[in-house]
Amino acid sequence: MFNNKEVLEYAGFGKMASRYSMYWDLIVVTAIILLFGSVIPLSVMLMVGDWDFFIDWRDRQFWPLVFPIVTIWYSAALAGIFWENFRLPIGATVGAVLLLLPVWLSRWGTWHLFNNYPMSMVTPTQVISGALILDGCMLVFRHYVFTAIVGGFLYGFTFYFANFGPMAGFFQPVEHQGAIAPVADMVGYAFPRSATPEYIRIVERSTLRTFGDTTVFYTASFAGYVCVLMYLIWWKIGNWFAQATFFPNASWIKSSVGLKD
């Protein structure tokens, strides 16, 4: 299925070198998991915040806009590093997985078990679907600009549709004290957050109201356009930071794995 032997032979790796190369891969993979598994969820927590934390913040305007725009940063940076140096079209997926898994762990452990938030209020949002499209486009186009235009747009545009379906039940109407509320609002109301009053929600506010009930298509399209731009910028940022210039011991690292300085 794979041409592993050919690649190793071309690289001049014998049996022993291949084994040590694999060990090195394991070290790097572990480092990536630990580093980006912490950095990406933390950044999303700071940059997206309540729109991702709580089900009653997931509106049709800001949630589908802020979330993909922020998360594509890391997907693009990782994609740039993996593709430019190793021709591995997995960077975006790695970023998305290293966001979702730690966030599930954090919501279940910190939020639910330690702080008693119901999981229905704090279930995470996923961007794996968009990341897979990005990596697929990278492989097909083999150029980051075309990937940004097609894949970046689809990443932003499809975010809402990929996440709304599974949580559509949260938008069923409920009557409460003589007024209508979606189930999501009821979750936010029933399980009180003392320091998060209802009025601080930034949801469903903008002049997009003038487009009637089709708000989400405009938001999703706008998210797509911004993601194109973000992908281009963060691809460059990722590659710039991945230069060996940033490692003072670059020569030592290279020589330790048999590379010439």
Next chain:
Amino acid sequence: MTGFRKLTVLGLAVLAGFLAITIDTKPALSHGERTQEPFFRMRSMQWYDVTWSKTSVGVNEEWEMTAKVYLMKDWPETINKPDLVYVSLLAPGPVFARTESSLNGIPARQSFRDLKLGTVYDYQMKLVGRVPGRWHVHPEIAVAGSGPLVGPGEWVEVTGSASDFAFPIETMTGEKIANLETYGVLNIGMWHLIWLAIAAGWLLFWLLRPLLIPRFLALQGGREDLLVRRTDVVAGAMLVVVSLTLIFTSYYLGVSKYPNRVPLQITVNEIEKDIEQPPDDLDITMKRTTYDVPGRALRMIFEATNTGSSPLTLGEFSTSSLRFVDKKVPQAMARVAPDYPREWVPEGGLQVSNNAPLQPGETRTYTVEAIDVAWELERLTSFLTDVDARFGGLLFFYEPDGRRHLTEISGPILPVFTAGDMVSQNETGAQVAAVSQ
């Protein structure tokens, strides 16, 4: 010491430190209600007549918290006015579930706009026990731009098993949701698992090959053809198609299962009608207020004129949920419920220089002392260093039949640091009182 030994010692030290700070940890029970500056708490919202219908409830058992809250006219300039507020409660997380709440009888699921200063509002909240434990619960109204303003707290114990908790609701389309706490989690989790499985497959498809160094060398040697083959490109195209198909399938399944949906609601309510306000047949002029630092005593000198038709007796001074009650006034003592949390009713009570009933039309200068360590415990003495060295509170005067009059009082406050100052201040107060009488 060799490098290895150094590392071992360092590792053991880190482990010991970690164990030292984690082994004997206890849950935090307070919520920071004493961290707000005194002028903030003493001159914004005054809570009174607070009740907790039960102090021990089972899981799923309903109980109620009610209160009256007065918005001070002398609202601090440093915080926002109550133009946008939310009725809530202060507790250590969602250990209770809220079923109903209201302000002046108007449902309070959403925020209110434009509350009026100098007005009393009626607070009500119905809750059910959710997480077993002993929890400190306060009524709270959050003010946009200012933060949560809380009333007195009471310990409420929740008994039973958390696994028995359920919050059932029925949607307007007839779907019965057995428990709001867990609703939808399985469905969202299942879709996330599907995406994770596809991602895992895609990653394995690449990670099972030689990874970093061989690929880097091949790429440097211009052999990209070895790294990305035609079958890989086809796999990438398929991945895009499968992902798009799955995205819109999941969307279609969701919206077709729930065709009647409503967006998040952002209404802001208005209090159309005030509740009946308590009488206030008093005209108060503040003369001087001091806080005696070593004696832990607040001393007020004010002039009061009874503008009503019934004699009035000063019974209580209330500020920041502390109730200084004159124990010699039976009408005031009758307002202190036997089960009211004692931490909010300082033992020292209220000492009034001459508390004979103030007759209709009479003007008198009162010298009033509220002495208790509670000033320190509640951290209400940092006004000595505040940017706004004013105090505030409510005075409750009583008619002989127990009818209560509510009067706001506020003004500058001066610290008294030494015993000499204390004597001087007492003498000043006594002189003013004597002149008046």
